Amino acid sequence: MLLPGQQLSEQQRRLIKLYSSLGEQDKISLLAFAEFLVQRAEPVSTTDEPPPVLDPKPIPRPEEESVVGAIKRLSESYHMLERSALLTETSSLMTAHVMHGRSAAEVIDDLEALFKRHHQEFISKQREP
Template sequence: MTENEKRLLAALEQLPEEQQEQLVDYAEFLVARSGGATAGSGEAAPSLPEAPEPPQDVEKDPEEGPVQAIKRLRHTYPMLERSKLLDETTSVMAKRYLQDKPEGEVIEELEALFERHYRWYVQQFEAE
């Protein structure tokens, strides 16, 4: 194990579960931005399934906040790559805290974001 791997693992173990997920998401985002996990690994790129996976039926909690909404949406759309959503999700969340945007509007924007990415995912199957 390299020194960087040790440092990353030590940092990960000290974080609460939600922040561990965020760190993993960020790492996956960096991998995707740098050319994907397969760059230089010798592994074949993952192939798409034969048909698009439908969204899961995950009930919305009327009391949920934006963070809980993201978790719900990740479970609703498990087929979407987190790394592709990370930048836009972060931008939407920044509006909540930097622009004091109401939670309800932020959640609606997050839902629209995930739905847009799901439509793009489905279009990949139609293009083939």
């Protein structure tokens, strides 16, 4: 939060400049992705008990869905997964879509496979003695 009289850092000025140069849809995508990053930074429970094995909550894929919408949907479906474990691959897929023009449908297919694979790994770890 910026206080009155407080100067913006170089990174903050750069982010504002980049944000300002985007179109409306890209601004919405950037904000949604930033929200995803903030959510993954939420503190993780430090209890000694292993988390219970949980099944994903199926949320149907809409016919028309943005990559950011898919990330939100899959994060909700696979709520038991640690977001930080998904960050690198999710970011790479988002970058492939936004910066390299990869189609949303292809990226969403890969995101679904990514979340499913991480869930299978999660289940395997839960079953280890």
